[in-house]
């Protein structure tokens with residue numbers, strides 16, 4: 001976002017199975033969980049655990065600034081003055097949602113107290129923040145959009161908190177906030193408003209379209225199907241990428257995927273798949289396997305005046321944003337889970353390793369890096385975006401954890417190679433990076449069974465597109481495996497202590513700036 005914030009979040013449905021035609025499902029679909037925390041049964045380990053802890057510690061005990069209750073709630077109390085208080089609920093909502101879905105230390109107690117205070121700041125019409133902003137088409141401007149953005153993020157955070165706490169008071173507050181947002185929908189949908197907000201960057205129209213996510217979450221919590229119609233009516237208002245704030249745009253796409261999960265409307269899926277395909281074949285898709293803070297900087301046909309929005313909000317050199325990486329990653333994972341197409345998982349993984357992890361600061365924050373031709377340089381402005389990216393980055397971890405090991409009809413799928421301890425009904429395993437000395441261009445992982453039963457399901461290990469070949473060792477002995485639909489399946493009566501190792505020979509390729517890869521033989 002602008003020198004700014006914005007963030008998005010999205011929740012997942014964990015409470016039902018979704019099958020999208022087994023033939024297509026080649027790679028992905030999984031059994032949904034039981035409605036508990038999204039990461040139940042999957043704990044981060046090794047390097048991933050260190051990354052999670054780094055940001056959790058930042059949120060709970062970091063300094064400069066410190067996330068004290070007063071500081072977090074400043075965007076709804078409107079005091080003390082704090083950067084971006086006009087995006088009311090943006091920081092506080094994200095803080096709530098991120099730690100609700102991935103608790104750490106005493107975060108549950110802290111959130112209880114925080115929520116109790118936050119509720120007191122709701123205005124009589126359901127909104128949070130500046131009370132005298134009038135939502136009439138002829139008056140709506142950037143400050144209204146800032147409030148909508150923050151209130152939308154807050155509604156997401158409240159509902160993610162409700163998902164875990166089942167606190168009826170919170171649902172009541174969320175419902176009132178939802179009614180406020182629905183109430184201003186008609187005035188915001190006026191074409192004159194759309195026109196007026198062109199070029200407003202992080203205070204532009206994406207502040208409105210990002211509401212789809214919160215409306216879907218509210219439907220899940222209340223069962224009110226009218227919310228789905230309201231959310232659907234917003235889709236046509238999403239403008240093309242053009243000069244556009246990536247985080248707001250991608251948050252809208254994530255919201256549409258959540259909507260599709262509810263409605264099963266193929267047109268909604270097609271809308272997102274088409275938008276994603278156009279993005280990754282455009283100059284807006286970067287060498288980090290991800291996006292910059294703004295779309296349009298590298299596009300042909302944009303003049304200096306067109307770019308002024310970006311320069312004004314993001315600086316003259318290209319800059320990334322933790323929120324944009326988190327969104328691209330999460331959107332890729334959503335698309336993979338809901339279509340079974342491995343190409344989306346490959347994109348998400350590339351973003352994870354090259355964009356998202358790269359973006360995390362040693363302080364645990366996420367934020368901005370300036371990308372110049374000779375390389376990445378420190379941001380001239382505030383780099384650690386504690387008002388959005390730090391929480392939104394943390395919010396991506398549950399999505400990652402949810403995707404590493406999944407249960408499908410045909411067995412336990414290992415789809416991402418992040419270090420975790422996973423426990424299912426009949427099988428448990430530790431997934432680790434290989435500790436073997438490997439040849440150059442080789443990379444590997446090991447799976448050690450920590451729980452097993454005689455009828456434990458088979459294990460399917462993804463063989464990624466970046467691997468030229470995959471060699472398997474079972475308890476130190478090579479085994480020959482077939483690859484089918486992107487996975488190799490190992491079936492046996494698993495015993496505790498069994499160890500499956502996989503060594504990938506990485507494919508050597510030259511990747512062009514537009515993401516195109518040339519195989520070695522083409523070099």
Ligand SMILES: [Zn+2]
Nearest residue numbers: 323385388389
């Ligand atoms: Zn951000």
